[in-house]
C-alpha cells in the first residue's frame with residue numbers, strides 16, 4: 059500500500075510530461091511549413107480512430123482492474139474478523155489502544171457531532187486506509203495489518219478550528 | 232462567424248461581457264493574494280490563527296469559483312448574443328444577484344469569521360463553531376443569491392438555445408446526428424460548437440441550481456428553526472453535486488471561447504461535427520453524475536453509485552481528450568498559427584486541462600482514492616485545470632478581444648516571460664501540492680505534518696514567480712485596452 | 721379531449737387532491753408528506769403545460785418577468801415545504817389545504833411562466849421542481865430510516 063502513491067505520482071509525472079511534450083511539439087509544428095487543413099484533417103481523423111480505441115480500451119481495462127481492489131466488500135462479515143469501535147468528535151478520536159496484526163480487523167467508524175475522516179498512517183508515515191466518520195451512520199473499514207508498530211490517526215475531513223490537530227494513535231501488536 | 236448586430240447592439244453586448252469579465256478578474260486578483268498568503272502560512276513564513284486560515288480558505292474557495300464562473304458567463308453570454316437576441320437587462324440582473332451574494336459572503340467571512348469551507352458538510356456550520364450564527368446565515372443567503380443569479384443566467388441561456396436552434400431536438404443536433412442526409416439536404420446546419428457549451432451550461436446549470444436550492448433552503452430553514460433535521464449523507468450528496476457541477480461547468484463554458492478563438496488564430500475552419508455533438512451529449516450526462524467520486528470514502532453510500540461514479544469520472548475525460556483538445560490540436564498542427572498572448576493562453580489552457588484531468592482520473596480510481604482522498608492531491612489536480620485551465624481560457628478570450636480591438640499584440644519577450652511565469656512558476660506551485668498529496672499530507676490543514684511545510688515553501692516560491700507574470704499580464708491588458716480606446720476614439 | 725379540457729381536468733384534480741387530504745386528517749411521516757407535495761406540484765405543472773398555446777414559441781429577447789417567476793418558484797416551493805410546520809398543518813385543515821393549493825399553484829406558475837418565456841423552459845423547470853420535492857423526501861427534515 060505504502061508504495062502505491064509513489065507509483066501514482068511517478069505515473070502522473072510521466073503522463074504529464076508526455077502530454078506537455080506532445081502538445082508542445084504540435085504547437086511548434088506551426089512554426090514550420092504549413093499544411094492545408096484538408097490534409098491535416100484527413101490524417102487527424104484517421105489517427106483519431108486509433109486514439110479512440112486506445113482510450114476506450116484503457117478506460118475499460120482500468121475499470122476492470124480497479125474493481126477487485128474496491129475497499130467496500132472487505133467490510134462484509136467474514137466471521138473471523140475482529141470489530142473495533144471508532145468514534146470521532148471535535149477534536150479527538152476514541153480508539154482501541156491496540157489491535158492485533160495478521161488478523162482481519164474491521165473498524166466500525168462513526169462520529170458524534172460533525173463529519174470527520176478516519177485516516178490511518180503506518181509507522182513510516184504513509185496513509186494506508188481511510189473512511190469517513192459521519193454522525194448517524196457507521197462505516198465499516200476493513201484493514202489487515204502486517205507490520206506491528208505505532209499507527210497515527212489523522213482527521214481527513216475538515217471539521218473545525220482544531221482539524222489539523224485532531225490526531226491520535228494506536229498500537230498494532 | 233458572422234454577426235448581424237448593428238454597432239449599438241454590439242457595444243451593448245460588449246458592455247455586458249466586460250462587466251462580467253472585469254468583475255471576475257477583480258475577484259480573482261483578490262483571491263489569488265489570499266491563496267498566496269495561505270500557502271505562505273502553511274510554509275511557516277507567516278502565522279495565522281487557525282480561525283483566520285480557515286475563514287480565508289472559505290473565502291478563497293467560494294471567491295475563486297465565483298470569479299471564474301462570472302468571467303466565463305460573460306464570455307459565453309457574449310458569444311450567444313452574437314447568435315441571437317438576448318435581453319441585456321436580465322444579464323445585469325443575474326450579475327447583480329451574484330454581486331449581492333458575493334458581498335454577503337464577504338461580510339460573513341470578514342466580519343463574522345465564517346470558516347466552514349466553501350462546500351461545508353452539514354452539520355458543520357452549526358456545531359462547535361467559532362463564528363456567530365448570523366455569519367452562517369449571511370453565508371447561506373449569500374450563496375443562495377449567487378445561485379439565483381446563476382439560475383437566471385442559465386435559464387436565459389436555455390431559452391436562447393431552445394429558441395434559436397429549435398427546441399431540445401435542434402439544440403442537441405439530434406437530427407443532424409441521426410438523420411444526417413435528410414438534415415443536410417434540407418439545407419439546415421447544426422448549432423455551432425459554442426452553442427453546445429451553452430446548452431450544457433444551461434441544462435446542467437439549471438439542474439445544479441435546483442439541487443443547490445434544495446440543500447441551500449434546507450440549511451437556511453435549519454438555521455432559522457434548528458428542530459428541522461437534515462440527513463448528513465443526503466446533505467453530502469447534494470452539496471457535492473452542486474459544488475462539483477458548478478466548478479466543472481466553468482471549464483466547459485470558458486472553452487467556448489477556445490472553439491471560436493483558436494480557428495481565428497490558426498486561420499482555419501472549425502465546425503460542429505457528429506463527434507462534437509455526441510461528445511457534448513456525453514458531457515451533459517457525465518458532468519451531472521461524476522460527483523459520486525466525492526463520496527468514495529462513504530462506505531454507507533449506495534454501492535451502485537460508487538461504480539457509477541468511477542465510470543462517469545473516467546468517461547467524462549473522453550469527450551475532452553477525443554474531441555475538444557484533439558480537435559484543437561488538429562487546428563494548430565502545421566497551421567499558420569499566430570502566436571500571441573491570447574493564443575498562448577488558449578493553448579496553454581488546453582494543456583493544463585488535460586494534465587489536471589489526468590491527475591483527477593487517477594484520483595477517481597477508487598483503490599487509489601483510498602490513499603489520496605482529502606489529501607493535497609485534490610487541490611493539486613483541481614488547481615491544475617482551474618488555474619492553468621479555465622483561468623487561461625478566460626484570459627485567452629480577453630486577450631483575443633484586446634488584440635483584435637487594438638490591432639496589436641504583445642512582444643515576444645513579454646510572451647516568453649508570461650509563459651515562463653505561468654508554466655514555470657505555476658508548475659512549481661502545483662508540484663508542491665502533488666508531491667505533498669502523494670506523501671499523504673491532508674488538505675485543509677492550517678498546520679501540516681512533514682513534508683507539508685517544506686513543500687509549501689517551494690510552492691510559495693512558484694507563486695511569487697506566477698504573480699510577477701500576472702502583473703505583466705495586467706500591464707499588457709491595460710496597454711492594449713488603451714490602444715484600442717485610442718483607435719476607436 | 722382538447723388541451724384545454726385536459727388542463728381543466730388536471731386543475732380540478734389538483735384542487736381536489738389539495739383539499740381532500742387536508743380535511744381527511746391523515747397523519748403522515750414527513751417523507752411521505754413531501755412525496756404528496758411532489759404530486760401536487762406535478763399536477764399544477766402539468767395543468768400549465770396543457771394550458772400553454774402550442775403555437776407560441778416565445779423568445780429570449782424579452783419576457784424577463786416570466787423568467788424571474790420561473791426561477792423563483794422552485795425556491796418558494798422549498799420554503800413552503802418547511803418540515804417543522806407539517807405537524808401544525810396536520811392539525812389545521814384549512815391552512816393545510818391552502819398550503820397544498822400554494823404548492824400546486826407554484827408548479828403551475830413555474831411551468832406557465834417558463835413556457836411563456838421560451839417554449840421548453842417551463843416544462844424543464846416543472847420536471848425539476850418535481851424532482852426537488854421527491855429528493856426532499858430523502859433528507860429534508862427527515863432522518864435516516
Ligand code: HEM
Pocket residue numbers: 263265266267269270288289291292293295296299348349350610614617618622660673674675676694697
Ligand atoms: C496562484 C494562485 C493560487 C494559490 C496560491 C492558491 C492557493 C490555495 C491554497 C493554499 C488552498 C488550500 C489548500 C489546502 O490546504 O487544502 C487553496 C484551495 C482552493 N483553491 Fe486555490 N489557489 C490559487 C488559485 C486558485 C484558482 C485559480 C482557483 C479556482 C478557479 C482556486 C480554487 C480553490 C478552491 C476551490 C480551493 C478549495 C478550498 C477548500 O478546500 O475549501 N484556487 N488554494
Ligand SMILES: [Cu+2]
Pocket residue numbers: 174175213214215216217218220221222224
Ligand atoms: Cu477534522
